[in-house]
Amino acid sequence: MVPDDGQGAAMPAGAGQRAFAPLLSVEGLTTVFDTPSGPLRAVDGVDLAIGRGEVLAVVGESGCGKTVLALSILGLVSPPGRIVSGRAVFGGQDLLALPEGKRRTIRGSRASMIFQEPMTSLNPVLSIGDQVAEPVRVHRRASRREALAAAGAMLDRVGLSGAGRRLRAYPHELSGGQRQRVMIAMALILSPELLIADEPTTALDVTVQRQILDLMLGLARDTGTAIALVTHNLGVVAETAENVAVMYSGRLVEYGAVADFLREPAHPYGQGLLASLPRLSDRGRRLTPIPGTVPSLADLPTGCHFHPRCPRAFAPCARDIPPLFDLPDGRRVRCWLYG
Ligand SMILES: Nc1ncnc2c1ncn2[C@@H]1O[C@H](COP(=O)(O)OP(=O)(O)OP(=O)(O)O)[C@@H](O)[C@H]1O
Ligand SMILES: [Mg+2]
Structure with a gap:
């Protein structure tokens, strides 16, 4: 990784214990949707970082908050959604603290987004x-x-x-x-430093999906563009990303090197995601990992949001929200098994 100009970007833990300030550092990002039954936390305290030229995959079942996270980072959330806390430090500047005009300038030139549709x-x-x-x-x-x-x-x-x-x-x-x-x-x-691509090929025929994805990745590699790639395809994750962030109902549950994750996912949710794929080459499949579904934001379980579906749940899981625990290999895992 190439050193950044490092103007005050905080040093996140995990994902390789970076030696230099990353290109993008997301810290405690929380986005809610105001609804008649109160604010729903679609993104809840997310911390992650992307180095220059890095590909970070963001995975998780439908409704886990991947799109809202992607939009939040670039300040593109609109009512009834709103960012309630956190920072998205890009090249030393907190995008979320900038006036919209300045943010738009950055969005158009140094950081861009590809939407699903x-x-x-x-x-x-x-x-x-x-x-x-x-x-x-x-x-x-x-x-x-x-x-x-x-x-x-x-x-x-x-x-x-x-x-x-x-x-x-x-x-x-x-x-x-x-x-x-x-x-x-x-x-x-404009050869941006950062591209956020939200399931950029899901709307396409399976036959052209891979072609388009390879095109995007190849061009980004040529220009040194870092990519946050939202995808449900673990085969693509395996082949393209250095790091992976696994989301579950608005929170990161596992974050670290793809190689470590694929060898042995630490979080039972990650284990379920991987086990649901008979082959990594399975393309274009929606993740249908574990019995049950992602809980509604309006009716979240107590403690760990995943515990009602978790085959390894034990006493503390229903009671307390686990923090992100640091593993020796640099991964971070939100699970009491590591507490
Ligand atoms: N405009 C909105 N009003 C209320 N809730 C919303 C709104 N947009 C998104 N949400 C909620 O935020 C949560 C996260 O949605 P998001 O679209 O980020 O999921 P996702 O992980 O991108 O799913 P998918 O894989 O289907 O694209 C969901 O529970 C969704 O219902
Ligand atoms: Mg989405």
Whole structure:
């Protein structure tokens, strides 16, 4: 890992006990949704870090808070959601403490996001060329012609053949896979330091999912872009990520090196996730790990949120919330088995 400028970023524990300040350090991030029955904690005290060029996988069943976490880091949560505490220190600046204008500038240039559903994040009335060119025009102050030339080159790189013609096309004229390639082009055209990709290929046919993911990872590697990759595919985690963060009902339950996690997941939830996969090469499968379902945020169990489904639960689990315990290999695990 390359040293950061280190302007005041806190040093998180776990995930390799970093020697330098990371690119992104998320500390105690908590996001609630205000509902008639009170505030629901969709993200609850999450701590994690990403080094320059690192791929961090974020996994967990549907409803665990992965998307809300991704949106929170970039300050993209909107009512009824709100961030109630925590920091997201990026290159020495807390993104969550910045005025929205400054945050938008960073979001457009140094940190970008790819959403799961490309049709909802592309503008239906703007041509592909104008959309891919926009970050260049806005953040590099390029002329429209220069920006369109850069967009054409980027569309070539993401494998959209006939880039000149594509520049004039509109989103509805493209297939799902082509639209996702456009999203990748937009997200990476300014070679950001950080890309947050929220299940970037789930909406696509299984046959093109891997192709698109490899394209995104390859381009990011070329530009040294770090990636937080939200995925439900443990095969992808195994092949691409250095570290993994396992979420369960808004909290991190296991966090550390992918190799350690795959060799022997420490948390019973992680063990369940892995056991649910007959083969790591199983592609495009939703995680259906352990009997039962993720609890509703409006009706959370006491103690460890996972204890009602946990095959190894014992007395303290129903009573007290476990903290994150540090394992000798640098992993952090939220489970009383390690207390
Ligand atoms: N607008 C909202 N209002 C109330 N609750 C919300 C809202 N958006 C999300 N939530 C709640 O926040 C929790 C986390 O949702 P989130 O979308 O982050 O899950 P996820 O892990 O991304 O799931 P998936 O794998 O299905 O994408 C869920 O319990 C969800 O019901
Ligand atoms: Mg999601």
